[in-house]
Amino acid sequence: xxxxxxxxxxxxxxxxxxxxxxxxxxxxxxxxxxxxxxxxxxxxxxxxxxxxxxxxxxxxxxxxxxxxxxxxxxxxxxxxxxxxxxxxxxxxxxxxxxxxxxxxxxxxxxxxxxxxxxxxxxxxxxxxxxxxxxxxxxxxxxxxxxxxxxxxxxxxxxxxxxxxxxxxxxxxxxxxxxxxxxxxxxxxxxxxxxxxxxxxxxxxxxxxxxxxxxxxxxxxxxxxxxxxxxxxxxxxxxxxxxxxxxxxxxxxxxxxxxxxxxxxxxxxxxxxxxxxxxxxxxxxxxxxxxxxxxxxxxxxx
Numbered sequence: 014x015x016x017x018x019x020x021x022x023x024x025x026x027x028x029x030x031x032x033x034x035x036x037x038x039x040x041x042x043x044x045x046x047x048x049x050x051x052x053x054x055x056x057x058x059x060x061x062x063x064x065x066x067x068x069x070x071x072x073x074x075x076x077x078x079x080x081x082x083x084x085x086x087x088x089x090x091x092x093x094x095x096x097x098x099x100x101x102x103x104x105x106x107x108x109x110x111x112x113x114x115x116x117x118x119x120x121x122x123x124x125x126x127x128x129x130x131x132x133x134x135x136x137x138x139x140x141x142x143x144x145x146x147x148x149x150x151x152x153x154x155x156x157x158x159x160x161x162x163x164x165x166x167x168x169x170x171x172x173x174x175x176x177x178x179x180x181x182x183x184x185x186x187x188x189x190x191x192x193x194x195x196x197x198x199x200x201x202x203x204x205x206x207x208x209x210x211x212x213x214x215x216x217x218x219x220x221x222x223x224x225x226x227x228x229x230x231x232x233x234x235x236x237x238x239x240x241x242x243x244x245x246x247x248x249x250x251x252x253x254x255x256x257x258x259x260x261x262x263x264x265x266x267x268x269x270x271x272x273x274x275x276x277x278x279x280x281x282x283x284x285x286x287x288x289x290x291x292x293x294x295x296x297x298x299x300x301x302x303x304x305x306x307x308x309x310x311x312x313x314x
Contacts, residue, residue, distance in 0.1 A: 019137055019237035019245070021219045027136045028225045028234055031259070031266060038228035041309075042277050043301040045268035050279030050301075054288050055083060056121060057295040058113050058274045060091075060104035067114060068104040069295050076103050079313045083297040084304060087274055089313035111271035112254050115243070120293035121276070122243040125267070128284040129260035132239040138225050138232035138257035140271055145253070146214055146233075225257075230271075232257060273305060 034047025042053055059067035070090060074081040078097025079090040087107050113121070126132045139146075215233065224231040235255075242258050259266040265280030277299070278284075288296045303309070 018241040019235040021215060021222075022234050022236050023222055025223055025225055025234055027236075027261070028138070030263065031257070032225065032227060035227055040228075041302050041304045042299055044228050045270055045277045045305065046266045046279040046301075048301060050265070050281070052282045052285040053277065053279045053299050053301050053303075054285045055297045055299045055303075056113075056117070056276045056278070056288065057297075058108035058117065058276075059295065060087070060108050061106045062103075063105045067116075070108075071295065072103050076100075082312050083299045084309050084311060085313065086307050086310040088307060089310040092313070094313075108274035110274050111256070111269060113269060113276060117294065118243045118254055120291060121267070121288075122239055124284070124287050124291055124294075125260075125265060125280075126239055127287065128281060129239075129262055129264040131261040131264075134261040135237060135239050135242065135258055136261065137235040137237055137242060137255045139235065139253075140256045141220065141224060141231050141233055142271075143253060146220060227257075230256075270305075275305075277305070 031047050034049060035045065036043040036048070038044050042055075046053065057070050059069055060073060061067055070085070070087065071081050073079075073087070074085070074090040076093075076098060077091055078094035079085075079092070081090055091102070091104070091107065219233060222233075225234050226232075239258075239260065242255055245253060245255060254269050256269050256271060257267065265278055265284055267276060267278040269276045278288075279301070285298055288294055289298065
């Protein structure tokens with residue numbers, strides 16, 4: 014495993030403005046991203062076909078005879094209106110919650126990079142409740158060093174026939190001292206050093222350390238470049254997008270809420286206009302007071 018470009022940090026000061034700026038859990042978009050931005054936007058995650066091709070919400074809504082709008086919910090726009098929905102649906106799987114497709118995350122980050130002066134230094138939050146973060150999850154994977162390819166590991170026979178894993182192990186960096194970190198209280202460990210097979214992505218001092226607390230959620234805080242957001246490398250097996258991230262200059266803030274099939278962000282008007290114009294993204298302008306629940310679609314009843 015190569016050294017990660019994201020480092021856990023114990024000093025939560027960089028996240029204070031986010032904590033102070035969001036509303037209560039029921040505050041709609043304002044419960045996800047801080048108040049005070051010029052504009053807000055919602056980025057929809059696509060549905061998929063069985064061959065993993067993405068399907069835009071607009072195509073689903075057209076098939077179902079529904080109206081796509083900023084507060085639309087997939088369950089509502091995919092339910093055929095009377096007289097509509099003839100033929101097979103244009104999708105096989107609904108959008109996944111909490112984890113945008115890699116190509117969507119790449120497109121989003123490319124747009125975001127044009128609207129900050131500090132793309133090389135971002136603050137990144139990862140929800141602490143993911144199973145892959147827990148040592149018990151890794152303890153269930155029986156790993157062993159393969160004789161055929163030294164320096165790699167795979168799941169042992171007790172892990173199940175359906176599980177096949179390999180992860181390269183990089184040699185330790187002799188120039189890095191133990192616990193090396195940034196001036197923001199960076200934690201040493203897996204984000205700066207290679208892990209042994211079967212190790213959890215973060216050591217106990219990170220998992221049990223201080224957390225960024227937002228309504229209904231607690232997050233590990235990390236520091237790294239924006240490029241690291243679109244290619245998270247804290248783990249060899251599970252690919253999970255960060256849940257909240259913003260640049261050091263606070264030009265914008267993005268929330269990838271674990272239970273939603275859309276990402277929300279606040280930022281300057283020029284950023285939102287760029288997002289709306291990008292053909293790779295399906296996005297809508299929203300208000301900070303707009304509801305975000307599954308029942309918030311007030312058009313497709």
